[in-house]
Amino acid sequence: MQGKKKQFNYEKFEPSNMLLGKILSRIQAERRLMIIKSAVKFAVFLLFLIGSAVELIPAFEFMRNGLIESGFTQYLNLLFSDFETVVIYWQNFLLTLLESLPVFSIFIFLTVFLIFIESIKFSVREFNSFRQKLIINL
16 A cells, blocks of 8 residues: 555646636736836936936035145146246156145045946936836836
8 A cells, every 4th residue: 555646636626716817916016016116226326316416516626626725736737837847857746746636535526426427327227127127018
């Protein structure tokens, strides 16, 4: 008796008439959820894009003011007004330029600019993904 396997009777277990409808409605709900998730991701990256674009102007002003206040622009003007002296003392000139460079304000500007560029990249990617999912599920 141990070697003998019982055969399963499939006729006893038939799916209900509503099973296909439930499966199809669940698939449709998942598609809608996928579209909503994609739209939310696009909206978040779009908000980052708008926020970083707004912050780009004050960051640029901060950097510009730092360049002016530190005297960097005046030293840089020497390059155009007295080029011969700059060529003679080029090592001291470069050191003076580097010392007067407002590193923090440039860092802030470049950080905001990088966030802006990355936001553009992610917004475009999410928009294309959202549009593709919307077209497929229509």
